[in-house]
Each structure stands twice: as structure tokens, then as C-alpha cells.
Amino acid sequence: MGKKEIIKLLNEISIIYEMRDENFFKIRAYANAARALEMSDIDINKSTPAAELKKIKGIGTHIAEQIKALAETGSLKLYEDLKNSTPPGLFEMMKIPKLGPKKIKYLYDNLEITSIGELEYACIENKLLNLPNFGQKTQENILKGIELLNRFKDRFLFANVIEEAQKLHTKIANSPFVIRSSLGGSIRRKNEIVKDIDIVASTKNPQEVMNLFTSVEEAEEVIAKGDTKSSIRLKSQVNADIRTVSDSQYPYALHHFTGSKEHNTAMRSMAKKFNIKMNEYGLFNDDKLIECKSEEEIFRVFAMDYIPPELRENIGEIEAAKNKKIPKLVDVKDIKGLFHFHTNRSDGNMTLQQACNESKKMGFEYCGVADHSKTASYAGGIRDEDIEFYLDEIDLLNSKQKDFKIFKGIESDILSDGNLDYSDEILKKFDFVIIAIHSNFNMSQKRMTERIVRAMSSKHSTILAHPTGRLLLARDPYDVDIIEIIDAALEYKVDLEINASPFRLDLDWRACKYAKEKGVKIFINPDAHSI
Known part of the structure; x- marks a missing residue:
């Protein structure tokens, strides 16, 4: 069994124990082991010694032996016994946002709910209203969560x-x-x-x-x-x-099965203007095959630039290719430094020194730390009285290195009224200020847009982080007029972020095209919390 599967299994053991109201330390032991394994660089295989696993902070002797057994045999009796005695539908219910193991167990014990379908029916019948710690709002949130799951099923x-x-x-x-x-x-x-x-x-x-x-x-x-x-x-x-x-058919098939439906339709329509029939089997002029040995040759038939796979979405790439204006795609080697990451000053689990060392190791020339601000108390946000300590640490590290620069930043929360959560006196001390929304997502489009634009109008605002607040397959974007936001970014000279967390990838690439056309700068930021 591989590392990813083992991590998933350890998490499931922790969840089952929590559903069963087992000893708190037993629950934490498996959850911590899964997290520690995920954060470690160790590559697990059949020959990985248990002693090596025990060196990882958060993994004890007993669980290290279990991980070793899983790597060797692919099975663990403890897990099989626990899973066989747990209705499988309870695990599916864990996918519903904000519905944890204890509530799922309570629903199972009191309403005998064993699946998402049964839970949805119970909500429709208002069976959760009289249960302790549930009520109308929780029931509505569960129904919204189920609707979200159904929408993203098999994605x-x-x-x-x-x-x-x-x-x-x-x-x-x-x-x-x-x-x-x-x-x-x-x-x-x-x-x-x-x-x-x-x-x-x-x-x-x-x-x-x-x-x-x-x-x-x-x-x-x-x-x-x-x-x-x-x-x-x-x-x-x-x-x-x-x-x-x-x-001989490979180039045509690869092209056909790569492009989006819209791209392929547009390509076929264009081909017709050349009296060419285009499909997965070839290019045909009056039923005569036009021989192409590669995708590049297919595009050359139409006097076009090669269109990289990433652009084959019918958002203007065909016209650009005709006009020899296909843009060069950004490569990792083009990125000279990283902004927006978090250290253990807030909710990161790395020190600033560790983050700098890793950045240098990856070949970057600078970095910009941006820990959470005071409103994000849940994430260990930095209080007013601790700002100087935070800045002094950055100054100290900068004084010790000549070939690498750390820029002083903060991720300042945008409050409900559009103000930032630090005073001007504090904000002016930073090299850059990332502004972001982390709460009150359910505003009308007008109010949300006004809120963000007001924050962007602050003279201290440098970068708008994750502009739509989406969590892919978990939370929809908040209702915001992204065109107005991009226009405001140009007006107030605020840069926009593509948050490179695989759970966000926000700003969406579809909106990036408009931002580029308007001349708005875009930062590709990791929002990293660990090495």
C-alpha cells in the first residue's frame, strides 16, 4: 500500500474512533499520525523500516508498526474490523461540510440514518429540528451541503x-x-x-x-x-x-480527445472554411487524407501557431493562433520569488527561517511572508502588540543574508464594512499588504462587491488574495461582480492573486484573460502553510 492510501486509512481509523466516542488520545494518535505522515518527505514502500517511521514526530511505536504492515501487506486487521462494523454510508456523510463524526453518530443512534439519501429525506421531513445541537439552521446547511455534493459528484x-x-x-x-x-x-x-x-x-x-x-x-x-x-x-x-x-491516426485522435467540446467544435467549423473535414480519424479534403505526423502539423495545415493543450478551451486561442499571437505559458522557472505564505507566527507549521531555506533551495531569489492578521484569531492572527516582534524577526534574518530578500507582509482581513483590520499606522510598516475575505461570505453581490472595492481603495492594499473565496468541490465562490473587481484593481493599482492552493486556484483562469487584457498584474502565490 502506498503513502497516500495509508494516510487515508489512518484518518478513517481516527474518524471511526471518534464516531464511537473512543478515548480522546486514541483518536488524536491516528489523526496526528496521518497528518505527520502527510507532512513528511518519507517515501513509503515495502522495505521502509519501522524505526525510520518512528523518527517522524507524531508517529508512535505502535502506529509505526501498523504503517509498516500496511506498506508490506496492504491490509490491517484493526481497520478491517472497524470498517466492517461501521455502516459505509456514514463515511459518505463525512463529505458534507460541517458535519463531523460525532453528529453523524448521533444521527445514526437516534434516527438510524445510515446514508446521505436517508439524511436528505430526514431534513426534508424536518426530523432534525428537535434534536439537541441541530435546529433549523443546521438542517438548512446540511441540505445545502448535500446539494453541493450532488452537483460535484464524480468530480x-x-x-x-x-x-x-x-x-x-x-x-x-x-x-x-x-x-x-x-x-x-x-x-x-x-x-x-x-x-x-x-x-x-x-x-x-x-x-x-x-x-x-x-x-x-x-x-x-x-x-x-x-x-x-x-x-x-x-x-x-x-x-x-x-x-x-x-x-498514422494518432495525431488526429490526440488532438480530438484533448480539446474541450467547445474548442473542437470551433476547430471543425474553421476547417470547413478550408473545405476540410476534421475528426478523430484525420483531416480530409474531398475524402483525401491530409497526412500529419504530429499535432503541430495539424495546426500548420491551417497556417496556425501550435495551441498548447492548456489553452484549448475556445476562449480566443484559435484567433490568437491564426494571428501568431499564442502567448508563452508561464513555467516554474519564470517565477523568481514567492509571496503569501504563513509561518508558525500564525497558522503555519514552519519557521520563517525554514521557509527561507526552502525557498532558496528551490532557486528563488526572494520571498514575501504574509501571516494572518488579528481578526483571524482562529488562525493565530498577529495582535497589534506583537507586530514589532514579527517585523524584527524579518529584519534580523535579512541582516544575516545578502543573496536573498524577505519582504515584510501581512494578510489583513477585509471586515464586513470593507475596512481593513489594522490601523494605517500599523499597515504602513509593511512592504506589502495582502487583503482577503475570510468571513461573512453570504452577502448580496452588490454588498460583497462594494466591500471588496472599498478595501482595494485603501492606500495600503497591495494584493487581493483568493478574490472569489471559492474552495473547489467544497464551497461555491461568494456572489461578487468579478469584472467590477478587476476594473477596480486597475483603478486602485491593486494586484490580483491566483492562489495556487489546489483547493482554490482563485482567481479563476477564465477571469485572468480579462485581467490581462486590462493590464492588471497577477501574482501566483502558494498560500503555503508548510514546507
Whole structure:
């Protein structure tokens, strides 16, 4: 069993223990072990010694032995016994926002609710209203949470799927029967949310490729197996599809199964103007195949620049390619420094020194720390009286290094009225001020937009963080006029953030196009809380 699966299993043990109202320390032990393992750099495999695991702070001897057993055998009797005695629907209910193990156990004990469907029906029938610690608001929030789950059913974060997709593709690519292959679909376009994993492969022996694909150890179920197309469900519950073609058809198939539906429709419409029929099998002029050996050659047929997969969304890339104006995509090596990260001065679990060391190791030339402000007390926000200590620490580190610069920043909360939560006297001490909303999300669009614009008008505001407040697959963006926000950013010379947390990726890439056209600067920030 791999590291990711072991972390998931340890968390599930902790959850089951909490549902059963077990000893608090037992619950924390497994939760802490899962967190410690996730934060560690250790690569777990069958040969990883338990002694090495015990060196990780937060993992005791007993759990280290269990992790070792899981890595070696893929199973743990304790977990199997706990899971077999717990209705599986209770785990599904954990996906509902703000519904924790104890409340789920209470619903199970008092209303015999064992699934999300039963819970939804109970809410509709108002059965939760008279239960202690529930009530009308909780019932409404549960229904909203269920609606959100249903809307995002069978959707996954790109960051949670890409590693598994690459490993699966590598197995296919390494087959002696495969000539060329690639990931396709939304995974290849690097969409923030994906539905499944698509693989396109060229071969002279499709049956052997189908046999390999449907027998990989990651497969939980073979959904369909055909001559040139097969589908499987992985143990992670992600579906994966493969399509095989001859090598001469490969460029056309890869192009077809990469672009969004809208991009492909627009490309076919454009091709018609050249009297060319375009599909996954080729380009045809009066039924005669136009031979292309690569995707690049397909675009050259239409006198276009090559369109990178990430841009194939029909948002102007086709016209740009015709006019030889396809932009150069940002690469990691283009990023010279990082802004917006948190240290143990607020809710990060790294020191400023550790963050700087890691930044230098990654080749960055500077960084900008921005711990939470005082309103974010839940995140250890820095109080007025502690600001000088915070700034002094940055000055001290800067004085010790000549080849690396730390910029002094703060993530200041935008209050409900649009004011920032520090005085001008404090804010002027920083090199930059990130402004952000962390509360009161349910305002009307007019009020929310006015609130943010007022905060942007402050002479101290430098960067607007995660501008729409979304948490992918967990929380919708708040209702805000993003066009007005971008216009205000230009007016007040406030930069916008693409928060690079895989749970946010906010500002959305669709809005970035307008921001770029308006000349608004955009920061790509990690919002990191750990190394």
C-alpha cells in the first residue's frame, strides 16, 4: 500500500474512533499520525523500516508498526474490523461540510440514518429540528451541503488525480505494444477539476494494450472492455478510459480527445472554411487524407501557431493562433520569488527561517511572508502588540543574508464594512499588504462587491488574495461582480492573486484573460502553510 492510501486509512481509523466516542488520545494518535505522515518527505514502500517511521514526530511505536504492515501487506486487521462494523454510508456523510463524526453518530443512534439519501429525506421531513445541537439552521446547511455534493459528484481535483494518472499512463507507455501515447482530455488541459483520466495510444496490437489496461493493479472494476476502447474504475474511485488507434491516426485522435467540446467544435467549423473535414480519424479534403505526423502539423495545415493543450478551451486561442499571437505559458522557472505564505507566527507549521531555506533551495531569489492578521484569531492572527516582534524577526534574518530578500507582509482581513483590520499606522510598516475575505461570505453581490472595492481603495492594499473565496468541490465562490473587481484593481493599482492552493486556484483562469487584457498584474502565490 502506498503513502497516500495509508494516510487515508489512518484518518478513517481516527474518524471511526471518534464516531464511537473512543478515548480522546486514541483518536488524536491516528489523526496526528496521518497528518505527520502527510507532512513528511518519507517515501513509503515495502522495505521502509519501522524505526525510520518512528523518527517522524507524531508517529508512535505502535502506529509505526501498523504503517509498516500496511506498506508490506496492504491490509490491517484493526481497520478491517472497524470498517466492517461501521455502516459505509456514514463515511459518505463525512463529505458534507460541517458535519463531523460525532453528529453523524448521533444521527445514526437516534434516527438510524445510515446514508446521505436517508439524511436528505430526514431534513426534508424536518426530523432534525428537535434534536439537541441541530435546529433549523443546521438542517438548512446540511441540505445545502448535500446539494453541493450532488452537483460535484464524480468530480476530482486535478492535484489529487494527476499523480495517479501519470503512473497509469507510464505503465501503458512502457508497454512494448505501444508506439506513442499521451494523457488526454481535461487532465492534459490541466483543468482544476477533472471527471476522469483519458489515455490515447497508438499500437499495432490493440488487444494486448486492452489486456494490460484492464489488468493493472490499481483497477477496482472493469466497466467496459472493447477492441479499441476500455474503461476501468480505479481503487481511488476515479474512472479511466483508453482509446487505441493506428500510429498514422494518432495525431488526429490526440488532438480530438484533448480539446474541450467547445474548442473542437470551433476547430471543425474553421476547417470547413478550408473545405476540410476534421475528426478523430484525420483531416480530409474531398475524402483525401491530409497526412500529419504530429499535432503541430495539424495546426500548420491551417497556417496556425501550435495551441498548447492548456489553452484549448475556445476562449480566443484559435484567433490568437491564426494571428501568431499564442502567448508563452508561464513555467516554474519564470517565477523568481514567492509571496503569501504563513509561518508558525500564525497558522503555519514552519519557521520563517525554514521557509527561507526552502525557498532558496528551490532557486528563488526572494520571498514575501504574509501571516494572518488579528481578526483571524482562529488562525493565530498577529495582535497589534506583537507586530514589532514579527517585523524584527524579518529584519534580523535579512541582516544575516545578502543573496536573498524577505519582504515584510501581512494578510489583513477585509471586515464586513470593507475596512481593513489594522490601523494605517500599523499597515504602513509593511512592504506589502495582502487583503482577503475570510468571513461573512453570504452577502448580496452588490454588498460583497462594494466591500471588496472599498478595501482595494485603501492606500495600503497591495494584493487581493483568493478574490472569489471559492474552495473547489467544497464551497461555491461568494456572489461578487468579478469584472467590477478587476476594473477596480486597475483603478486602485491593486494586484490580483491566483492562489495556487489546489483547493482554490482563485482567481479563476477564465477571469485572468480579462485581467490581462486590462493590464492588471497577477501574482501566483502558494498560500503555503508548510514546507
